[in-house]
Amino acid sequence: MAVDEQRQDERQQPPGRVLPLPAAPDAIELRHLRAFVAVADELNFGRAAARLYLSQPALSRQIRTLERLVGSDLLRRSTHRVELTLAGDALLDRARRLLSDLDDAISTTRSVGGELAERAARAWQPVRDLTRAGTEIQRFRAAVEDFHAGLTLPEGVGVRPVNAGGVPALVVAEVADRPPALLHLHGGAYVAGSAFGFRPLGGALALATGAGVLVPDYRLAPEHPFPAAVDDALRAYRWMLDTGTPAAGITVGGDSAGAGLVLSLLMTLKEQQLPQPGRVLLLCPWVDLTGDARPPDEQEPQPAIDPRQLRRFAAAYLAGHDPGDPRVSPLTADLSGLPPMLLQAGTADPLAGDAHRLTERARSYGIDARLELYPVSAHVFHYFWSFLPEAADALERAGAFTRRVAG
Template sequence: MASEVLAELVAAMRAGGVDFSDIQKGRADLEALLAGMPADEGLAYERGELAGVPVLRINSGPSGAGAMLYLHGGAYIAGSTQGYRGLIAEIGKALGLPAVAPDYRLAPEAPFPAAVEDAVAVYQALLDEGIPASRIVIAGDSAGGGLTLATLVKLRAEGMPLPAAGFMISPWADLTCSVATMESKAAEDPSLDRAGLLGGAAAYLAGQDPAHPLASPVNADLAGLPPLLVQVGSAEILLGDSMLIAERAGHAGTHVQLEVWPDMIHVWHSFHFMLPEGRQALDAAGTFLRARLGA
């Protein structure tokens, strides 16, 4: 049974959300919303650059332990490591890894496949720093969850060493937005709607095929990928994306663990500071992923 806090969160979301009909205003409104999320002030947040991509480094795990490469959400058109730093830090702490989060290029200024290119470049830079692939986890939420899967597919295609695991929170991995839960879960989801996602997809794709396997990685060959953990709420229109990932990864012989959390909303982990299920999901992810990190 969901906590009482969840009802309060849902009511607040239904009272007003971010409108991306004006992308610049939507970006500013999202950043203002995310600014209210707490971040562990006991950690260091350092700005830098890897492979020409701006990154945020967080000492969320011991130096030399490896790295979590985190890809933030925002429908490929918004979001930043500044806004998501609190969530990134908590996931890094759960994994016991320092976090490296790129501010990958956003659409419409930099359409597909810019985000994939930036993620791959930063991953290569981590390898160049001497971090073993077996000590890296790639993780992301929402669009960043889909980007996590697309990045793994691209790394495999390029013959690069693959990370220890991939972790996806409420991933958006089908930019055609054609899964049945886009309609069947519409009344339950207080934060996303199909029309808004299609708008983000149009800006990101800039006329390219939405079914392309690096844009919609549910359409990719998922064989040979590292173990995957997918966490999604049952009250999300993106539930179907997660189910498709699990089905197609499992069919391809890839280790995949799908967790559907009853009554949970999109990226409920963000509310770990007030929502018990958010903290529980982070702890569960940490247990799964730590077990897969190589020595």
């Protein structure tokens, strides 16, 4: 429609109808509009925040930013009520249509060619190439750090160092002074990885769960074999308890080998009769250290780490320790008394069998264990939350799980 025709059409509108708002600044972001639509739908900041997996302060900041950018109050807030203003009512339907059209466009784009999954696979490629070549551990560590350096730290989160019971660690959180409620043990086959490298995933978990995330720099093999990593995880967990976070309010999570370390921590807590955390979050767990994994078929999706290298790294971690010890072999352990757990894995991840077997084992002991599968092949696909829709969805569901169980 030509500009003059549009203006004439607007002048002919019935009296009392609010005219469209003037063009908004370019600084308006989609997250601002999604936040506004969620609050307008719910007319409640608490429910809208839960729906978007945000904290209420973060949601309020987004609404205030949008109001500042459009130059109008969109909502009236009182102690017990939220209402739309005339400006908010004028924006609501337009914002809904815009977001719906964008979602349709993105969905159509994602359906063409599988480019996003290929992008995730390409990101893993340097690590995969090194492990298939039988590289030394120092080079593997460098490749893992380079991989994480290519990931994105989400906006809106801060990072601060802490001494967690003698273990150097980072707290990644949206609210700087909030005590961490999620202890995340990073992956890296027990020989690689760092708290610094895992800041992007920690930030995504912080936004999804609404909790501060403690990522300890536990000691790595072969310099520090079992049980050094378990001891560090235990000290970090006890530090959380000592700083005032009740056990029932703590989520303990981990990805890949870090998920196996989570189970080692839980078995140690059980052995020492210490309180268990409220819930457990396991992302693409690697828990079978027996060395039974077969070499990959070239025609199948390739794992981030060759199973033959996993055996080598497991041997470096165990350093002769019995792999049948329940503290390192949850697939043969008595799991009774452990907290509710959510496991997530990719359907085509060659290590997904560990998640299936661990879920079955936990359920056989009466544990509320839930397994969610996503149609991806990338190991720990959650790393790619910034562009892979399955990863973003998985993290949102992880956040909902922590809130649901905590509630």
